[in-house]
Amino acid sequence: MEDKRNIQIIEWEHLDKKKFYVFGVAMTMMIRVSVYPFTLIRTRLQVQKGKSLYHGTFDAFIKILRADGITGLYRGFLVNTFTLISGQCYVTTYELTRKFVADYSQSNTVKSLVAGGSASLVAQSITVPIDVVSQHLMMQRKGEKMGRFQVRGNPEGQGVVAFGQTKDIIRQILRADGLRGFYRGYVASLLTYIPNSAVWWPFYHFYAGKQGPGQCIKHGFYFQGASNVAGEQNSNSGSQAPGLILNHCAVEGKNSIILTFRQLMAEEGPWGLMKGLSARIISATPSTIVIVVGYESLKKLSLRPELVDSRHW
DSSP states (O other): OOOGGGOOSOOGGGBOHHHHHHHHHHHHHHHHHHHHHHHHHHHHHHHSSTTSSOSSHHHHHHHHHHHHOGGGGGTTHHHHTTHHHHHHHHHHHHHHHHHHHTTTOOOHHHHHHHHHHHHHHHHHHHHHHHHHHHHHHHTEETTEEOSSOOOOBOTTSOBOOHHHHHHHHHHHHHHHHGGGGGGTTHHHHHHHHHHHHHHHHHHHHHHHTTSOTTOOHHHHHHHHHHHHHHHHHHHHTTOHHHHHHHHHHHHHTOOOHHHHHHHHHHHHOGGGGGTTHHHHHHHHHHHHHHHHHHHHHHHHHTBOGGGTTSSOO
């Protein structure tokens, strides 16, 4: 029988898988709903030429709200929800890879590093095509064109709604670029997110490891949140520029990361690489805190019944 007192980190074999996936989808959906408007704003700020449309995050928020209402902040959201699939593939790959690597190394750093990178590879392979479509939908504005494509309106002059827009964008991508059009920026996304994910988890466990035994759940939650922010700052500080280049590749149909970088530097200089940074922080930091604090809570809620009392929170 497993010694309950020795469970320091909840691993894959400790989980009730049905609870894990049901609670996981619900948690992820709540996070997406709360931060999606800032994801849309960040994408528009990064793709616009200079400050031709928006002068910053708050300005973009107000202008979009005035022009399109609250629904304007959620363009492409329905398509983006399909990335829930990649999210579940991410956590499954992460947990299974940790279990596999444990047969060769008991180092938590090694397990987290390999599992984080592997999980990101799998997730990005699913996410990139969905993101390409949703980013083109994010670019849709009434009567104006920001990206390569613009959805057709109906006879009354209104834009076609929901999945009608999605099908229109998919047809245009296929017509212009074929299937490879759905993987524009794929290499850039791998170069950005695999290292980020691989480094993030070891940092998280490193900071969380500072937590002393016997602390109450309230203090544990506070510490997990602080640990998460510290891990995020260490692993994600260099991903702003690659993320911006990735958005340009996806929305503008560019193939070369280097040429895209050179063009951005020539047109807007080094400060151009910082466009959308505040929106990125607003969307990333709170959601990341919720994700990891929530992920730890999710794993606790998903423990097998016989292990419910296995950890001293």
